[in-house]
Amino acid sequence: MTHPAPTVAVLHAGTPPPSLDRIAAVADVREVTDDQLPDALPGTDVLFVWDFRSDAVARAWPATGGPRWVHAASAGVNHLLFPALVDSDTVLTNSRGVFDQPMAEYVLGTVLSFAKDLHTSVRLQDRKQWRHRETERIAGKSALVVGTGPIGRAIARQLTAAGMTVTGAGRRARTGDPDFGDVHRSDDLADHLDQIDYLVLAAPLTEQTTGLVDSTVLARCRPTARLINVGRGELVVTDDLITALREHRLAGAALDVFDTEPLPPDSPLWEMPDVLISPHMSGDTVGWTDELVELFLANLRDYADGAKLRNVVDKQRGYVSGSEH
Template identity: 45%
Template structure:
């Protein structure tokens, strides 16, 4: 006789943005992993993977009742409660296709025994490419060149004057704050280009070859005075909120560049604006902001030494190849009763 209550996998990975909406081939690969006795329910209503994700829908709320596995962009509280409410609630594993999990770590999730995984590392390679582009933008004076081009000015003086804007990467030091997947991808690139590369990490001292890893109390303070380029790659948690403010910016060398691809809350934006206006910093490359979209009134739009990208550093056509590979591997591990990759530490917040 057929099983009356099959085990259920819910897939809620459609997205409003075409790049992030699950393609048919990825859905086929996921479905092919499910053995007999499992039901796969695909939610047609699109989710929202921006930021930490977290959009739910009426269709998703119905589908998760009695589901054992949920794949979506974030796990908002109403959806989680529907998936765990007795008597049918039996959620055991939830995967967020977003890297950040702040919106999914509500009290109900933190207090539960549901395993939460995320997409940490999926975005690392394109994000590291963006960081490298931002470094080169300022190192070779492309910001100056773009402004001159817009005004049709042939002006060599900034490049050939007494204090030229151009620098060679091999004579510069980059400080990577946070040596997770993104930080490691950045560090591999900067080491390959001959840059002295320092990094901080929460625990441990191992990193990619050629990286001087600083850890323990005072690690950030030891890194800052040496960083010509400060690259923020840490997840936003209670511990990292406001990590870099006026004090930390004042510790950077004259002419330093700040690059933030982490989360807007890691940086004190007002302090950064003051430092940029004061002339000590060479510039800032920013992909994330305290408020998104960045308000029209923000001075960051107009400062000549700021490069703004609209939280797109991780965008890549390869997103779904990496995401599907992770999900499929974890499905196999789950079915074998093994530890899942990218399991979120609910206490640490990432």
Template identity: 35%
Template sequence: MTRRKLVITHTIDHDHAEKVKSLVPDWDVIIGKEKKTWKPHLKDAEVIAGWKPEMNNVVAEPEANLRWVQAWSAGINGLPLDKLEGKETVITSANGVHAYPISETIFGHMLALTRKIHTYVKQQQTKTWHHANMNLELHEKTVGIIGVGAIGKETAKIAKAFEMTVLGVRNSGEPVENVDEMYTADSLHDLLPRCDYVVVSLPLTEKTHHLFGAKEFSLMKDTAFFVTIGRGQLVAETELITALKEGAIAGAGLDVFEKEPLEENNPLWELDNVIVTPHTAGSTEFYNKRVMEDIFIPNLESYVNGDTLPVNRVDYRKGY
């Protein structure tokens, strides 16, 4: 009888590896980030934790045995969703792993733009002592959080430490702790004029592609700051650049871009009212630990018992 197979394409610590093996003692468990370690096992793998682009074609082959994919990121738009859905493959995401580091990055951008830390860092390079007309405060301002999932909830909680008014957008419109007023996606345009900061933490789907463009920036205050950490394709980048150059908005903190790495000739590099970070908002020393302990191992326990996976199961219809 052929042994069932589980492939993990990342380096995990010994304790996590032993826990996984104890849950599937009769399986072959392949662990390692090197391609030579996992590539020979793709067609036979029933479970894959950590998707790689090289896997896209393998899953479509008739003999492929894949039944469950644990993504190593919150977004799953890089996976061949049509192929996986056609084979009735279950997907679970890493949603929730990023709540602490990304919310910290969001406030890093907001505080730096407000208190002109990015300007002073540049001035430090040239030993320039200049006030730079810094006069803004974050306290008691209004922040709009577009996408109140795990990241948005943590951002809202931190915002309350600054006595901010928190407006949120989520599809259901249902209330969430620390969010003063909740809107649905259909009423986004009603929220934007009220905000001093707009934070975008949505997944990328057909509905959210280019959700922010010239119209949305025109509705924002010209004193407002825009922060996005979701996916670059949520924003029409050329229209954002125009808004920043023409002063339709005051500035932006950007961790994600339509094309990555950000090309050297992209104007965003040079704009004084922009902070660029290289898609690192979710980076943390605890990343793999949280994926394993909070998501994959609890799901694996359910999987081997034949139960529905309880954590972060993706709805193909929604795209997240």
């Protein structure tokens, strides 16, 4: 039996995804931008949110007859968890799996940069200054990874392979985890930081994780510890982090995500010598956009065939069903 081709609205900010013709081969494609979305959604079967930073979907969502399936070209879906979509029968999927290893490599890279003081070397080179220093080893250092989903697990394996001792923090405590050994409750994070060298944030943004790292948590960190955030900017109370860095109660921070993006030019974080800033790119390696399209295409073919979709998000929890965080 031949099924009619699904109608797919592709939301982008002016630059469509690569190989759009491959999507068009199995679907009726409508390219739309934020202002065109309200007219495109009624009667659309599938919404492919290529512009994952857009906040237009909530504003454009129809009162009735929304898409049956929404797919995000990102791992995080907090921007899509507005009440009308959460309460609807619409299936929400994400791009879990594309970013795991690249983000794990980014975290290892920032750990090495801190340990070997590479960021200082670059700044000294810019000023043509020769200044000998001693550096640190990473073997034997400890890391606590907040977020025990696929990205957190990839980070744990990468850091363990480099000789570090890794534990985790997630929704529930447990022992004997294959990647973390011990997993603590995220709610009890402050109680497990006194021996941690690197606090790594890789959790999704949910009601429970918003503002997780605040002055209370930072006060329990060792003054030699560093914070690495590849999760979401809102996991950290930025003003509390700035204060801890200024008062030397934290040795440094590597930040790939921020509560306001782009990071405003007047943010004190730009001027702090022990802060590494990257523009939300920890998972964006060469070929990543092609991988995102391949994942969507595989799901689209399953959708057209009536098969089960992969990476289905639990809309109440905010992440893919069956994965721990």
